[in-house]
Amino acid sequence: MPHRFLAGVVLIALIAGCATTAAGPQAPLEDGTQTEQAPLSQQHQEFVETILADPNFQLATEMFERERSKTLSTMVELNEIPAPPFQEQVRAEAFAQKLSDLGLADVSIDEVGNVIAHRPGTVGERRIAVVAHMDTVFPPGTDVTVRKEGDTYFAPGISDNTRAVAVVLAVVEAMQDLDLQTREDLVFVGSVGEEGLGNLRGVRHLLRGDHGISSFIAVDGGAQDRLITSAVGSNRYRITFKGPGGHSYGAFGRAHPHQALSRAIVEFTERAEPITQSAGAKATFSVGRIGGGTSINSIPFESWMEVDMRSVDPVKLEALDAAFRVALNTALTVENERRGSAEAMTVDIEDVGKRPAGQGQLDSQLVLNATAAMRALGVEPNLQASSTDANIPIWLGVPAITVSRGGRSQNAHSLDESWTDDGSVFGETYLLTLLLAEAGYGQ
Numbered sequence: 001m002p003h004r005f006l007a008g009v010v011l012i013a014l015i016a017g018c019a020t021t022a023a024g025p026q027a028p029l030e031d032g033t034q035t036e037q038a039p040l041s042q043q044h045q046e047f048v049e050t051i052l053a054d055p056n057f058q059l060a061t062e063m064f065e066r067e068r069s070k071t072l073s074t075m076v077e078l079n080e081i082p083a084p085p086f087q088e089q090v091r092a093e094a095f096a097q098k099l100s101d102l103g104l105a106d107v108s109i110d111e112v113g114n115v116i117a118h119r120p121g122t123v124g125e126r127r128i129a130v131v132a133h134m135d136t137v138f139p140p141g142t143d144v145t146v147r148k149e150g151d152t153y154f155a156p157g158i159s160d161n162t163r164a165v166a167v168v169l170a171v172v173e174a175m176q177d178l179d180l181q182t183r184e185d186l187v188f189v190g191s192v193g194e195e196g197l198g199n200l201r202g203v204r205h206l207l208r209g210d211h212g213i214s215s216f217i218a219v220d221g222g223a224q225d226r227l228i229t230s231a232v233g234s235n236r237y238r239i240t241f242k243g244p245g246g247h248s249y250g251a252f253g254r255a256h257p258h259q260a261l262s263r264a265i266v267e268f269t270e271r272a273e274p275i276t277q278s279a280g281a282k283a284t285f286s287v288g289r290i291g292g293g294t295s296i297n298s299i300p301f302e303s304w305m306e307v308d309m310r311s312v313d314p315v316k317l318e319a320l321d322a323a324f325r326v327a328l329n330t331a332l333t334v335e336n337e338r339r340g341s342a343e344a345m346t347v348d349i350e351d352v353g354k355r356p357a358g359q360g361q362l363d364s365q366l367v368l369n370a371t372a373a374m375r376a377l378g379v380e381p382n383l384q385a386s387s388t389d390a391n392i393p394i395w396l397g398v399p400a401i402t403v404s405r406g407g408r409s410q411n412a413h414s415l416d417e418s419w420t421d422d423g424s425v426f427g428e429t430y431l432l433t434l435l436l437a438e439a440g441y442g443q
């Protein structure tokens with residue numbers, strides 16, 4: 001089935017400093033950086049207001065309140081199924097079963113492990129994906145039992161991202177129970193491989209397939225005003241300088257991997273500076289870990305480092321990458337020239353993850369609907385760039401955003417991770433509003 005973008009839909013009024021401001025206290029920026037002013041479109045604002053005034057929509061919001069404890073126990077149940085990197089299968093099966101039980105059509109698990117469920121629209125010219133990642137950063141054997149204190153739930157992975165998976169289920173349930181029909185098709189997805197070395201493999205696969213996704217909503221954010229519209233790309237490497245090694249005194253003069261590594265870091269720092277200091281998008285790098293060595297009285301046979309570079313601007317990211325490779329080659333050459341007659345050093349460059357960068361399309365239907373829906377619920381959107389499942393569609397030019405899962409998230413990616421049920425039904429209410437706007441409720 002061909003999927004065409006709605007033609008000729010334009011109504012973009014970029015008005016800075018609009019009248020609606022009702023965001024709560026600013027939450028810390030997690031790993032995101034604030035970007036542009038949120039756009040405002042009167043047309044989208046009016047359509048969202050009609051959704052909010054609809055009696056069935058109001059029944060849905062009442063349902064979110066009424067079913068709140070059920071949503072929270074679903075969150076606990078799913079969180080207690082471990083989903084370490086590359087081992088999301090059991091949690092995926094449980095999520096797929098719940099989507100089936102809610103009556104969604106052809107629920108399946110694809111070749112890489114994504115859960116995919118369809119909800120056809122009445123017309124179905126476009127297809128909107130709603131994606132919550134199921135994986136965590138925690139290795140097998142991590143205790144993922146949930147402990148509750150007051151309104152706070154403690155467990156690794158509880159906020160990032162089991163809460164989002166539960167929000168998606170609550171929204172599907174309301175749409176099914178109240179028979180909320182959309183014009184366009186919806187695809188609900190539990191993705192694999194969002195975190196760390198998973199390298200967004202689930203969504204890469206999803207967008208390579210023939211799903212015809214025309215817009216993409218990831219649910220994976222803390223603060224409710226946080227709307228991620230741009231993708232912070234990253235290139236990550238593990239670098240190892242290798243030489244013959246030897247006794248610090250007896251073999252003195254042999255090529256020295258630690259010297260090469262430190263020279264490479266200095267070279268890279270100096271070459272990167274004009275890029276990180278230039279005007280425009282932020283660009284960063286960090287040599288996050290270094291190691292190697294045999295003993296205090298040895299020339300090491302290897303020296304390694306792990307390096308992460310980031311930017312929302314693909315050109316800057318590419319420039320950092322090029323500067324890094326020149327630095328490695330320079331360090332290798334200089335330190336090899338310095339050595340005596342022993343064998344030369346080599347350098348291994350291992351690519352341990354690439355996430356593409358991209359600036360969001362602030363004039364897309366999706367961003368206009370997302371900002372209108374948020375303002376209609378009394379929250380002023382805070383546009384940010386971050387690194388999420390939405391990186392892949394943004395890079396491919398498919399309109400994509402990442403939205404809040406509601407409530408308050410603390411200490412994500414740590415064993416002390418927690419999530420607080422603090423006005424959390426905003427998560428369900430916002431996602432439903434956005435979906436109905438984007439998928440043409442009642443049209």
Ligand SMILES: [Zn+2]
Pocket residue numbers: 133160161194220
């Ligand atoms: Zn996440």
